[in-house]
Amino acid sequence: MAICTFYTIQSLNSISTPTKTHLGFHQKQLLFYSTSKKNSRRESTTGTITCSAENKTVVIGLAADSGCGKSTFMRRLTSVFGGAAEPPKGGNPDSNTLISDMTTVICLDDYHSLDRTGRKEKGVTALDPRANNFDLMYEQVKALKSGIAVEKPIYNHVSGLLDPPELTKPPKILVIEGLHPMYDERVRDLLDFSIYLDISNEVKFAWKIQRDMAERGHSLESIKASIEARKPDFDAYIDPQKQYADAVIEVLPTQLIPDDNEGKVLRVRLIMKEGVKYFNPVYLFDEGSTVSWIPCGRKLTCSYPGIKFSYGPDTYYGNEVSVLEMDGQFDRLDELIYIESHLSNISTKFYGEVTQQMLKHADFPGSNNGTGLFQTIVGLKIRDLYEQIIASKVGGPLEASRA
Numbered sequence: 133m134a135i136c137t138f139y140t141i142q143s144l145n146s147i148s149t150p151t152k153t154h155l156g157f158h159q160k161q162l163l164f165y166s167t168s169k170k171n172s173r174r175e176s177t178t179g180t181i182t183c184s185a186e187n188k189t190v191v192i193g194l195a196a197d198s199g200c201g202k203s204t205f206m207r208r209l210t211s212v213f214g215g216a217a218e219p220p221k222g223g224n225p226d227s228n229t230l231i232s233d234m235t236t237v238i239c240l241d242d243y244h245s246l247d248r249t250g251r252k253e254k255g256v257t258a259l260d261p262r263a264n265n266f267d268l269m270y271e272q273v274k275a276l277k278s279g280i281a282v283e284k285p286i287y288n289h290v291s292g293l294l295d296p297p298e299l300t301k302p303p304k305i306l307v308i309e310g311l312h313p314m315y316d317e318r319v320r321d322l323l324d325f326s327i328y329l330d331i332s333n334e335v336k337f338a339w340k341i342q343r344d345m346a347e348r349g350h351s352l353e354s355i356k357a358s359i360e361a362r363k364p365d366f367d368a369y370i371d372p373q374k375q376y377a378d379a380v381i382e383v384l385p386t387q388l389i390p391d392d393n394e395g396k397v398l399r400v401r402l403i404m405k406e407g408v409k410y411f412n413p414v415y416l417f418d419e420g421s422t423v424s425w426i427p428c429g430r431k432l433t434c435s436y437p438g439i440k441f442s443y444g445p446d447t448y449y450g451n452e453v454s455v456l457e458m459d460g461q462f463d464r465l466d467e468l469i470y471i472e473s474h475l476s477n478i479s480t481k482f483y484g485e486v487t488q489q490m491l492k493h494a495d496f497p498g499s500n501n502g503t504g505l506f507q508t509i510v511g512l513k514i515r516d517l518y519e520q521i522i523a524s525k526v527g528g529p530l531e532a533s534r535a
């Protein structure tokens with residue numbers, strides 16, 4: 133006998149106490165309904181969910197400040213699973229959700245409880261927990277993880293207003309990306325794997341200038357002012373989440389050019405927690421050893437300032453970790469196969485898959501350095517984690533709730 137837990141979603145802001153039901157293995161469908169209050173009009177949705185081990189939603193958290201490469205990472209991740217990620221068909225054109233065959237990426241900005249005017253009036257930033265509804269975030273992520281569709285709010289980045297909600301169905305893989313996926317302990321506990329993109333201030337500044345000045349017409353002063361205004365809340369509420377992440381991609385200025393302040397050549401560190409279920413850290417040459425490797429020479433073309441890899445064990449916020457580091461940038465992406473062939477535990481399905489993914493998205497930011505390389509590898513590790521979780525459930529007892 134299998135146990136499924138399901139919820140009656142009564143309104144945007146409340147969910148009923150979970151009801152437990154016992155299902156035989158042959159009986160896989162549950163009736164669910166949700167009602168939500170929209171514009172003072174009560175609406176209801178009915179439907180069925182499939183409550184089976186194979187259809188379990190795996191939940192991934194991706195945390196980073198705004199403009200730190202979350203969208204780029206998501207594009208790499210969804211590409212690993214195949215198929216293009218698109219906004220919900222026929223829905224709000226300003227929806228922040230991206231759906232592909234295997235994945236749904238939801239943006240946690242949708243859980244802002246204060247709109248742009250509200251934040252201004254109260255004098256709080258979007259990074260402040262008081263501007264976000266963590267109760268609803270928890271209830272809805274929990275429901276989706278249990279295989280139940282929800283009416284998720286939408287924060288409209290164009291108007292700065294909270295738009296009517298959109299129906300979000302449970303996918304195979306749910307990615308919650310944004311400022312606070314690991315801030316609330318209840319939400320954190322729902323994550324099967326978590327990633328933090330840790331972009332140093334110097335690099336963040338360089339990327340912001342590139343995007344907001346070149347592409348959005350902002351002035352240098354306004355970019356500086358916006359970074360400074362966010363910094364206290366970033367330090368208080370966003371940055372501390374990295375201690376909980378299973379993998380951190382840290383992006384720093386290069387050490388290969390003395391006193392570099394251009395921020396173009398990057399030193400990127402992939403910090404991988406040891407002992408995480410279904411996740412075996414990547415290693416270079418020899419697992420657990422400390423290795424320094426300059427691969428430039430006959431097999432890899434390197435112009436100034438060259439490329440340096442390092443690998444070894446370390447501790448990070450009191451946890452044992454393995455760290456793989458790449459400083460410098462590739463001249464020729466097709467030669468990446470040489471680097472790939474020296475890395476182990478990269479969870480590829482065939483020889484050269486990392487290189488193939490990188491070549492496929494050569495135009496994405498970071499494809500010539502460790503940001504693109506490590507994002508691609510983490511994408512492959514997530515595919516592997518997903519497949520292991522599903523494999524572990526098949527044939528086992530049916531459990532729809534992991535609360």
Ligand SMILES: Nc1ncnc2c1ncn2[C@@H]1O[C@H](COP(=O)(O)OP(=O)(O)OP(=O)(O)O)[C@@H](O)[C@H]1O
Nearest residue numbers: 197198199200201202203204339342343497498503
């Ligand atoms: N790996 C990278 N190397 C160089 N520049 C990058 C990299 N990743 C992102 N950028 C720069 O940062 C900008 C923002 O990237 P992206 O849209 O992926 O971030 P985001 O976190 O999703 O941003 P937002 O939350 O503001 O939508 C890009 O337009 C690009 O200029």
Ligand SMILES: O=C(CO)[C@H](O)[C@H](O)COP(=O)(O)O
Nearest residue numbers: 197198241248258289292311
């Ligand atoms: O940090 C952010 C996104 O990650 C935004 O600043 C936040 O969502 C507020 O949005 P807006 O800039 O539209 O007022």
